[in-house]
Amino acid sequence: MNITSLTKDPGLQRLIAMVYRSSNPVLSNKFWNDIEGYESMSYEGTMQKIGIMFGTTFFFAALIGYAAISISMNIAMTGAIIGGIGGFILVLLLMFTRPKNPVPLMLSYAAFQGLFVGGMSLIFEQMYSGIVFQAAVGTMCITGAMYGLYATRIIKATPLFQKVLMSLVIGIMLLYAVSFILSLIPGSFQVPFLHSSGPMGILVTLFILGVASLCLIMDFNFIESGIQNRTPKVGEWWGAFGLLVTVIWIYIEMLRLLSKVRSNLD
Secondary structure, rough: OOOHHHOOOOHHHHHHHHOOOOOOOOOOOOOHHHHOOOOOOOOHHHHHHHHHHHHHHHHHHHHHHHHHHOOOOOOHHHHHHHHHHHHHHHHHHHHHHOOOOOHEEEEEEEHHHHHHHHHHHHHHHOOOHHHHHHHHHHHHHHHHHHHHHHOOOOOOOHHHHHHHHHHHHHHHHHHHHHHHHHHHOOOOOOOOOOOOOOHHHHHHHHHHHHHHHHHHHHHHHHHHHHHHHOOOOOOHHHHHHHHHHHHHHHHHHHHHHHHHHHHHOO
């Protein structure tokens, strides 16, 4: 089976987009009230948990990449599908069950996302050489810029800011959900511009990328508030988890944006 043809399948593209339709669905201002524990969060502990979560994702991304290159590129597609579906299920479990010990589920989520990110990266790289490096650099630049804007208080996570941003996130969630449902109906109407590579399609992806980037402000505020309020130490894992979800969303949207732009240049 030709992997390039699979990557251009509209149904698969909408499935992948739907999986990453929100930034941090398990985190909210009222979330700390549901966490129990004795030791409190710290900056050092949170950074350690962030390193563990991102390190796990990178390890499994490299693992699926090595297997795909060494054995068959079809492994990349399989890994992307398994990782995307598995990660989505784990997000729902964490969101609705709020376990007292979320670490096993969170590490499993990071592993699944490693499969997803690694598989999708190889797929896009085969289509457009160098796009993975460009998307990675773009993601790091956005993350650094958003942290700078938050640290200098140029952008503040005010209640109004959070309400507006979450409304936009919910709207994007619904948009992707509708798009995915319509993709399952043969000959049905498709959401205009969401997956197209034309000027409007690029603008739509730019808008979604902007919303995902602003969600980092909420993530940073969530972590800072937890540390300042001396919330239970398990909150370090929740903060790292929310940040990982957002960064992966940004990276995927960067891949989508760059692929749309380059498809017009090729």
